[in-house]
Amino acid sequence: MSDNLMLENAALQVEEALPESMNPVEPFLRSERIPHIWCPGCGIGTTVNCFARAVMDSKLDPNKIAVVSGIGCSGRVAGYVNLDSFHTTHGRAIPFATGLKLANPELTVVVYSGDGDLASIGGNHLIHAARRNLDIKVICVNNLIYAMTGGQSAATTPESCTTATSPYGTFEPTLNLPHLLEAAGATFIARWTTYHVMQLAKTMKEALLHKGFSFIEIISPCPTLFQRRNQMGDGLETMKFYKEHGKTKHGADTASLDMTKSGDIIIGKFVEKKDRPEYIDHMREYYTQKLGRPFEYQVKTC
Amino acid sequence: MxxxxxxxxxxxxxxxxxxxxxxxxxxxxxxxxxxxxxxxxxxxxxxxxxxxxxxxxxxxxxxxxxxxxxxxxxxxxxxxxxxxxxxxxxxxxxxxxxxxxxxxxxxxxxxxxxxxxxxxxxxxxxxxxxxxxxxxxxxxxxxxxxxxxxxxxxxxxxxxxxxxxxxxxxxxxxxxxxxxxxxxxxxxxxxxxxxIDVTPRHLTDKRPGDYLPFKPCDNLVPEMAHAGDGYRFHITGVTHDERGYLAVTSQAQDKLVRRLCDKIRSAADQLTLVEEEGTEDADVVVVSYGITSRVAERAIRMARERGLKVGKLRLITIWPFPENRVRAVARRVKTLVVPELNLGQMVYEVERVAGGLARTVGVTHAGGGVHRPEDILAAIVEGAQ
Missing domain, CATH: 3.40.50.970 (Thiamin diphosphate (ThDP)-binding fold, Pyr/PP domains)
Known part of the structure; x- marks a missing residue:
């Protein structure tokens, strides 16, 4: 990689040269792929805007950030960000990211996907990645439903919601993701809604700079399939709902974070721990001790 | 290197x-x-x-x-x-x-x-x-x-x-x-x-703006880049174009999937590894692979002791199937005997390629052990008639 090329790709430099009419996040997006596929009122694009701002504010080199997605509406994020990006298989973004990070620990590895992908089909990987405390950042857009396939109920769908596969309403208990992640060992856990864009961008930046397994849940509308079927209005109505019912409680007990159909949504940063060693740091130290000489980490050989 | x-x-x-x-x-x-x-x-x-x-x-x-x-x-x-x-x-x-x-x-x-x-x-x-x-x-x-x-x-x-x-x-x-x-x-x-000859990764030396992660070279294989090298490329399991961007059309599917298959099929002869012995004047050739090939050795030796003309063709490359080598042998023998530790898998590939040039006989075994050499020998004896 020559200095010349680094300059070409340094987004901050590009940003300085932006015309006034251009959105400052544009250098972080693949504008040739716009318009995106997301519906009017969908919250995923809002989260991507926050993410682009977080990347800018973090001052990290965008050439050293990789985004890994699974399958679903939120799984399409990888295709729109102007970073190294991997659209993987359904549920398996986290193990792909695990290999990527272990091969090149210099990379900031972000997993960006949806609730069905990360918490249901990929739930096992979510638990074990949190257990390892490997330094990957998971952004989970939770629209409470399987959206890409037509609005089927999910492990995150609150009780008594109508979905394509629960025409009489859902009755299964739901997953409280922050609680699950805390139990599994994640060292950074937060939740916001797509109404809380300033807080979300700030938390994303903090997660990008946190060393260890980080998890941000973003409650996000699916006006086409969730809000409409449940007579909860359009995207704007949902923003008003989030504004009214989003209650910030930093450090809240994660056991208290269950989601209901129309109740309050507890938001904030719940966990930020520095006392658990990060996986690669721990491995280096451990093997150095066991080998009696420095562990010369060199997985990237190509 | x-x-x-x-x-x-x-x-x-x-x-x-x-x-x-x-x-x-x-x-x-x-x-x-x-x-x-x-x-x-x-x-x-x-x-x-x-x-x-x-x-x-x-x-x-x-x-x-x-x-x-x-x-x-x-x-x-x-x-x-x-x-x-x-x-x-x-x-x-x-x-x-x-x-x-x-x-x-x-x-x-x-x-x-x-x-x-x-x-x-x-x-x-x-x-x-x-x-x-x-x-x-x-x-x-x-x-x-x-x-x-x-x-x-x-x-x-x-x-x-x-x-x-x-x-x-x-x-x-x-x-x-x-x-x-x-x-x-x-x-x-x-x-x-x-x-020991080790093949390095074929990394691109193109500039970031010029690199396309799925643009094939002459051998139909594209060059690679790694995350973190400044290329900001996209990889997806969805049907994609040369940029790696989703292209959900039958045209893009045809172009991509045909190339994925052709890059291997067109190299089939370079990828063929077989061990062939005594097939020149053989009436029967035993086509085998893996552990079964070692049992087949014994059966071939027993058949030769009885004066039968038996050759061996051991498949080291399984896929892409060594069609040309199998067909060449099929042209000059009566029977191809295919023992394998399954109830018939590669035997059908051999039969397809032999295409009526030679009789193809499987010797099956459901697994849990290896063949008795006598069972393969019996197929050889019958195949020589």
Whole structure:
């Protein structure tokens, strides 16, 4: 990689040269792929805007950030960000990211996907990645439903919601993701809604700079399939709902974070721990001790 | 380029096939393995877990085979040479990611130490029941390269070949071992590092704006880049164009999937490894592979003692199927005898290629042991008539 090329790709430099009419996040997006596929009122694009701002504010080199997605509406994020990006298989973004990070620990590895992908089909990987405390950042857009396939109920769908596969309403208990992640060992856990864009961008930046397994849940509308079927209005109505019912409680007990159909949504940063060693740091130290000489980490050989 | 001497155990050893496979992977440059325990393959990653820290490598035991088979691909895009190992039930779970590797053209190696199936089957006993799964196990049209060793020495040698061909063709490569070969202990000669030829990753030297991750070179294989190199490329398992962007049309599908298949099919002759002996004036040729080829040796010897003209054709490359070599033999013999530790898999490939030029006779065995040489001999005797 020559200095010349680094300059070409340094987004901050590009940003300085932006015309006034251009959105400052544009250098972080693949504008040739716009318009995106997301519906009017969908919250995923809002989260991507926050993410682009977080990347800018973090001052990290965008050439050293990789985004890994699974399958679903939120799984399409990888295709729109102007970073190294991997659209993987359904549920398996986290193990792909695990290999990527272990091969090149210099990379900031972000997993960006949806609730069905990360918490249901990929739930096992979510638990074990949190257990390892490997330094990957998971952004989970939770629209409470399987959206890409037509609005089927999910492990995150609150009780008594109508979905394509629960025409009489859902009755299964739901997953409280922050609680699950805390139990599994994640060292950074937060939740916001797509109404809380300033807080979300700030938390994303903090997660990008946190060393260890980080998890941000973003409650996000699916006006086409969730809000409409449940007579909860359009995207704007949902923003008003989030504004009214989003209650910030930093450090809240994660056991208290269950989601209901129309109740309050507890938001904030719940966990930020520095006392658990990060996986690669721990491995280096451990093997150095066991080998009696420095562990010369060199997985990237190509 | 020569192997990195740091990881090459040059010398004469007494190793089982699983351990020899691991040493081959290390010699080939593998510094990352992701696995999930399953008999009879586990000794490969047990060895890797022990050897990797000495050479700066990483073994990670994932939570299941789905995770292992995609973690290894993340590691590839981060700049590692990597592999996973498994057996029947685990290989079934990995199938989605064999397809992902084929679609995203991720150079990587899957080792399958075959045991009896279906389902849990015979966890500790041999079979050759995954031959077709290696070829067709994931959905859709794609090609793999698959090699089949019949000794610990070949487990070492062919593992290196698997890694090298994965790079040359940007394709998943499968090493189809079996429980007998994996657990058999024999002499294994590991040459000096400078005598081991290791294929480097074919990385692009194009500038970021000019690089297209799926634009093929003359051999139909695109060049690679790694995450973090400044290219900001996109990889997807969805049908895509040369930029890697989604292209969900029948035209894009036709262009991409035909190329994925053609890059392997057009190289079939270069990828063919067979061992052929005594076929020139033979009436019967025994076509075999893996552990069964060693039982076939005995049957051939017994037949020759009876004065029969018998040759052998051992398939080392299984996929792409060595059509030209099999057809050439079929032209000059009466009968092709195909013993295998399954109820008929490769025999149908042999029959297809023979195309009526020679009679094709299978000698089946459901697994759990190896053939009795007498059973193969009986087929030879009948085939010679």
């Amino acid at each position: 020569p192997a990195d001497p740091k990881a090459v155990l040059t010398g004469v050893h007494f190793l089982n096939g699983d351990v020899a496979c691991c040493e081959g992977a290390l010699a080939a440059g593998a510094r990352f393995a992701a696995g999930y325990p399953i008999t009879p393959s586990t000794e490969i990653v047990e060895r890797f877990a022990s050897r990797a820290p000495e050479v700066g490598g990483v073994f990670i035991q994932m939570e299941d085979e789905l995770a292992a088979s995609i973690a290894l691909q993340g590691a590839v895009w981060g700049g590692a040479k990597s592999f996973t190992v498994t057996s029947g039930p685990g290989f079934s779970l990995m199938m989605e990611h064999v397809g992902y590797a084929a679609m995203t053209e991720t150079p990587c190696v899957f080792v399958d130490v075959q045991r009896g199936g279906p389902s849990t089957g015979l966890p500790t006993l041999p079979a050759q029941g995954d031959m077709m799964q290696a070829r067709w196990g994931s959905h859709g049209d794609y090609e793999v390269i698959a090699l089949c060793p019949n000794s610990p020495q070949e487990c070492f040698d062919l593992t290196i070949k698997c890694f090298n061909w994965a790079e040359d063709y940007r394709n998943p490569v499968v090493l189809l071992m079996d429980e007998c070969v994996g657990h058999m202990t024999e002499k294994v000669v590991i040459p000096p590092a400078e005598q």
